[in-house]
Amino acid sequence: xxxxxxxxxxxxxxxxxxxxxxxxxxxxxxxxxxxxxxxxxxxxxxxxxxxxxxxxxxxxxxxxxxxxxxxxxxxxxxxxxxxxxxxxxxxxxxxxxxxxxxxxxxxxxxxxxxxxxxxxxxxxxxxxxxxxxxxxxxxxxxxxxxxxxxxxxxxxxxxxxxxxxxxxxxxxxxxxxxxxxxxxxxxxxxxxxxxxxxxxxxxxxxxxxxxxxxxxxxxxxxxxxxxxxxxxxxxxxxxxxxxxxxxxxxxxxxxx
Amino acid sequence: xxxxxxxxxxxxxxxxxxxxxxxxxxxxxxxxxxxxxxxxxxxxxxxxxxxxxxxxxxxxxxxxxxxxxxxxxxxxxxxxxxx
Numbered sequence: 001x002x003x004x005x006x007x008x009x010x011x012x013x014x015x016x017x018x019x020x021x022x023x024x025x026x027x028x029x030x031x032x033x034x035x036x037x038x039x040x041x042x043x044x045x046x047x048x049x050x051x052x053x054x055x056x057x058x059x060x061x062x063x064x065x066x067x068x069x070x071x072x073x074x075x076x077x078x079x080x081x082x083x084x085x086x087x088x089x090x091x092x093x094x095x096x097x098x099x100x101x102x103x104x105x106x107x108x109x110x111x112x113x114x115x116x117x118x119x120x121x122x123x124x125x126x127x128x129x130x131x132x133x134x135x136x137x138x139x140x141x142x143x144x145x146x147x148x149x150x151x152x153x154x155x156x157x158x159x160x161x162x163x164x165x166x167x168x169x170x171x172x173x174x175x176x177x178x179x180x181x182x183x184x185x186x187x188x189x190x191x192x193x194x195x196x197x198x199x200x201x202x203x204x205x206x207x208x209x210x211x212x213x214x215x216x217x218x219x220x221x222x223x224x225x226x227x228x229x230x231x232x233x234x235x236x237x238x239x240x241x242x243x244x245x246x247x248x249x250x251x252x253x254x255x256x
Numbered sequence: 257x258x259x260x261x262x263x264x265x266x267x268x269x270x271x272x273x274x275x276x277x278x279x280x281x282x283x284x285x286x287x288x289x290x291x292x293x294x295x296x297x298x299x300x301x302x303x304x305x306x307x308x309x310x311x312x313x314x315x316x317x318x319x320x321x322x323x324x325x326x327x328x329x330x331x332x333x334x335x336x337x338x339x
Binding site for chain 1: 297300
């Protein structure tokens with residue numbers, strides 16, 4: 001029976017990956033062009049596109065739950081419904097972290113690596129929803145400031161890539177740069193995936209020995225204001241990065 | 257005009273004081289991104305600071321190819337001797 005469940009979860013995981021790719025193509029080649037046809041206002045169109053992704057990701061997480069691949073636990077997510085103009089930071093244990101965050105966080109914008117703007121499945125999506133390209137640092141802060149002032153929350157994984165499981169987190173300084181240069185606070189979210197799956201080291205078909213549980217915990221907002229008028233921005237960015245890295249390690253009980 | 261050694265001293269001081277890089281790590285051959293843990297945003301900030309300190313116009317493009325501490329020193333050397 002256990003063996004059967006294991007095999008089923010491999011098939012179901014395959015179905016999910018297939019659905020995700022197909023869904024991305026369907027949305028970018030049909031839904032978005034239709035929205036473009038009927039919604040002339042550019043900022044409304046972007047909002048609608050983002051809402052579409054929010055709902056599709058929620059559907060996708062629901063699908064995974066229905067197929068018996070995972071269970072989702074959320075803590076304090078009701079406080080996120082009214083969140084505006086914050087930098088949302090989270091650790092990055094698995095491939096589905098961003099899907100889960102966007103599924104439950106309205107108004108989410110993302111800073112994504114340039115490569116996604118070249119990925120044939122995702123290019124159409126990231127462009128249309130106005131996600132921010134991390135390619136040029138000058139343009140990055142302009143785009144972030146505009147997006148925050150529109151009330152969007154910018155999701156950043158400060159590690160820059162998925163975590164190495166069991167090891168202390170190592171944050172890059174991009175998130176702190178955005179927070180300090182755009183003078184905004186952090187909304188931290190910790191994510192744990194048990195047993196680990198869809199990590200950087202594993203392939204999609206390496207399904208865990210049992211159904212996995214993803215736990216998302218929204219912590220209290222972090223006040224970054226003491227860094228806003230620091231005389232040296234590079235030092236302020238480093239101090240804030242170190243502080244949040246230690247905070248996450250403590251919350252996740254990783255010894256850094 | 258400043259010598260290569262003077263420029264290296266100035267650059268080392270800047271990297272230690274404003275980018276928290278341990279002085280002992282800063283050698284001419286040290287790579288900025290891998291060994292000294294600078295990122296692309298730091299590179300832009302560094303150009304801005306060098307511009308303030310030297311009073312020379314440094315185009316960020318001229319720093320695109322810069323990979324090591326020595327590359328910066330040489331770029332500065334060229335700028336100061338050109339003037």
